[in-house]
Amino acid sequence: MPTVDAKPAPFTFDTDSTVLLVIDMQRDFLLPGGFGESLGNDVSQLSRTIEPLSVLMAAWRAQNLPIIHTREGHEPDLSDCPPSKLARGGIGEQGSFGRILIRGEYGHDIVDELQPLPGEPVIDKPGKGAFYATDLADILDKFGTKKLIVTGVTTEVCVHTTVREANDRGYDCLVLADCVGSYFPEFQRVGLEMIAAQGGIFGWVADSPAVIAALQEQK
Amino acid sequence: MTASIGPVKADPYPWPYDGTVPVSRTALICVDWQTDFCGKGGYVDSMGYDIELTRAGLPATARLLEHVRDLGMLVIHTREGHDPDLSDLPPNKRWRSARIGAEIGSDGPCGRILVKGEPGWEIVPEVAPVAGEVIVDKPGKGAFYATNLDLVLRTHGITHLILTGITTDVCVHTTMREANDRGYECLILSDCTGATDPSNHTAALHMVTMQGGVFGCVATSDDVIAATEP
Numbered sequence: 001m002p003t004v005d006a007k008p009a010p011f012t013f014d015t016d017s018t019v020l021l022v023i024d025m026q027r028d029f030l031l032p033g034g035f036g037e038s039l040g041n042d043v044s045q046l047s048r049t050i051e052p053l054s055v056l057m058a059a060w061r062a063q064n065l066p067i068i069h070t071r072e073g074h075e076p077d078l079s080d081c082p083p084s085k086l087a088r089g090g091i092g093e094q095g096s097f098g099r100i101l102i103r104g105e106y107g108h109d110i111v112d113e114l115q116p117l118p119g120e121p122v123i124d125k126p127g128k129g130a131f132y133a134t135d136l137a138d139i140l141d142k143f144g145t146k147k148l149i150v151t152g153v154t155t156e157v158c159v160h161t162t163v164r165e166a167n168d169r170g171y172d173c174l175v176l177a178d179c180v181g182s183y184f185p186e187f188q189r190v191g192l193e194m195i196a197a198q199g200g201i202f203g204w205v206a207d208s209p210a211v212i213a214a215l216q217e218q219k
Numbered sequence: 220m221t222a223s224i225g226p227v228k229a230d231p232y233p234w235p236y237d238g239t240v241p242v243s244r245t246a247l248i249c250v251d252w253q254t255d256f257c258g259k260g261g262y263v264d265s266m267g268y269d270i271e272l273t274r275a276g277l278p279a280t281a282r283l284l285e286h287v288r289d290l291g292m293l294v295i296h297t298r299e300g301h302d303p304d305l306s307d308l309p310p311n312k313r314w315r316s317a318r319i320g321a322e323i324g325s326d327g328p329c330g331r332i333l334v335k336g337e338p339g340w341e342i343v344p345e346v347a348p349v350a351g352e353v354i355v356d357k358p359g360k361g362a363f364y365a366t367n368l369d370l371v372l373r374t375h376g377i378t379h380l381i382l383t384g385i386t387t388d389v390c391v392h393t394t395m396r397e398a399n400d401r402g403y404e405c406l407i408l409s410d411c412t413g414a415t416d417p418s419n420h421t422a423a424l425h426m427v428t429m430q431g432g433v434f435g436c437v438a439t440s441d442d443v444i445a446a447t448e449p
């Protein structure tokens with residue numbers, strides 16, 4: 001089985017029961033002119049993940065292994081947006097890439113470089129966590145998933161919330177430092193530290209080249 | 220007159236978003252104030268962490284509890300723990316706790332670590348539940364997964380949550396994230412929480428306040444007390 005050099009300990013996974021999860025790599029979060037940038041954030045902190053992630057996805061697909069993508073967003077009538085979230089502003093308003101975080105809009109979709117292939121599930125989620133109010137758990141069950149390799153944005157918000165949900169459900173999670181991004185370097189650092197703290201309280205942390213190397217060694 | 224709460228002086232906006240709400244729609248959540256996390260001989264103590272850090276929020280929480288009980292606010296306590304046969308303990312959680320020298324289910328100075336019914340699993344006396352308060356037993360870090368918490372809150376008509384407990388970055392944060400996704404308007408109290416690492420406590424509170432309050436708001440127990448009307 002492939003073994004990855006990781007913190008706080010080596011991470012071993014079986015390719016038959018491991019899914020690559022790609023969280024919210026959406027234009028509204030990553031592209032200049034999108035929702036993220038309009039809030040005053042530095043999107044280059046996120047876009048640096050696109051290159052290593054596309055290399056990892058190619059290596060993963062080369063072995064016909066499963067990838068699941070997620071997108072945060074809401075119905076056009078906002079019926080699935082909690083009032084407290086709506087009150088914080090932005091969602092549903094007109095942005096440079098269509099209505100912000102609304103399903104079907106250009107900005108809500110995944111960046112060109114990381115577009116899902118036919119057959120790869122795309123989970124549309126109304127919250128930060130990918131398990132709440134979605135069929136992610138059912139899809140993982142169907143795949144016989146035991147472990148998740150987690151990538152995407154942002155590290156301390158949607159990635160962390162999803163990893164916490166997955167960890168409580170008993171999945172082993174390996175988070176890839178070079179394939180997750182935060183608008184804030186401090187949160188990137190502490191977000192990764194929290195995952196591996198206390199003997200790996202939420203999971204493991206490594207870099208994508210280590211995963212690719214492990215995949216290729218076992219071929 | 221119905222008792223009310225808000226606006227509370229909070230970061231990044233006066234909490235809650237909808238101004239002033241009846242206390243009857245608000246619950247105080249006390250997360251995992253258990254001997255295993257903040258008592259001598261418990262799980263956190265066994266792992267070698269300083270329990271003074273996780274105990275730091277006890278006096279303020281005890282004072283706040285007294286205040287909200289007088290107002291008639293719903294109080295919910297949570298406890299992390301597993302069945303004695305460990306049938307609800309994920310293997311990776313057990314493996315990690317063993318690796319760090321405090322295996323869940325093994326015998327410690329306060330009984331079997333994080334096992335329901337053991338002395339270490341009980342809530343410490345300073346903030347112990349009183350008759351009529353809800354206790355939610357949870358197998359994970361989040362208080363919503365595999366529990367009836369959401370049902371209890373909806374049954375009571377609760378829309379707003381005030382969070383205290385330990386640890387800030389682990390169980391309190393996971394629960395706050397779950398609650399936020401479910402549409403509850405959340406407030407976490409900086410003086411009624413604590414972590415095994417002080418910088419994680421600070422970072423976890425800071426994360427809440429970013430992006431206009433991505434998970435809700437941060438305040439102190441004094442801010443809450445000052446913003447309630449009997």
